[in-house]
Amino acid sequence: MTTPPAPFPSEQQPAPAKKGSAILKKIGGVVVAIAIAIGVKLGLPHLTGEAPVHAEAGECVTVTGPDNxxxxxxxxxxxxxxxxxxxVKVIDDTFxxxxxxxxxxxxxQQLDSDKFVLCLEEVAAK
Structure with a gap:
């Protein structure tokens, strides 16, 4: 009795994918996409320093960029x-x-849901 030869790699069929794992991959992808979108919306401005500054009275600030x-x-x-x-003072809950x-x-300024006005006094250049 002879043993049949082993099949060539091109003749091998991949195992059929399970439907449950495909659905989980899709759901996982959607969850990851939502998490990234939320992270960019809430976190990116803070990480890059583009978020408005909620300075306290007595602190100094520089103001650059366009008026709008x-x-x-x-x-x-x-x-x-x-x-x-x-x-000089900070007035909360108003524009x-x-x-x-x-x-x-x-x-x-607005920082997340906080809105406030910074009342500023120009510091003379030294």
Whole structure:
């Protein structure tokens, strides 16, 4: 009695995929895509420093960029940088820049669901 020869690799058929594992892969892919989208929406601005700064009264900030999309960064008050402002007060839960009065500059910001106005006083360059 002779043993039949082993089949060539091209003759081998892959095992049929199970329907349950294909569905799990699709669901897993959707979950990963949603997680990435949420991470980008909530986390990316904070990681790249593009999120608005919620400075406290007494801190100094620089304001750069266009008026319709200013970039605010906290800095050391003695840095002597251009566009340096000291935060005189912070008014929460509003975008009303008139609440700072006429003697102060005002900048409305939003950080996540918090909205606030930074009342700013220009720091003289040294």
């Amino acid at each position: 999309d200013p970039k605010v960064d906290t800095v050391d008050c003695s840095s002597g940088k251009a566009d340096l402002f000291k935060v 009303d820049v008139n609440k700072c009065g006429e003697e102060l500059s005002a900048l409305a």
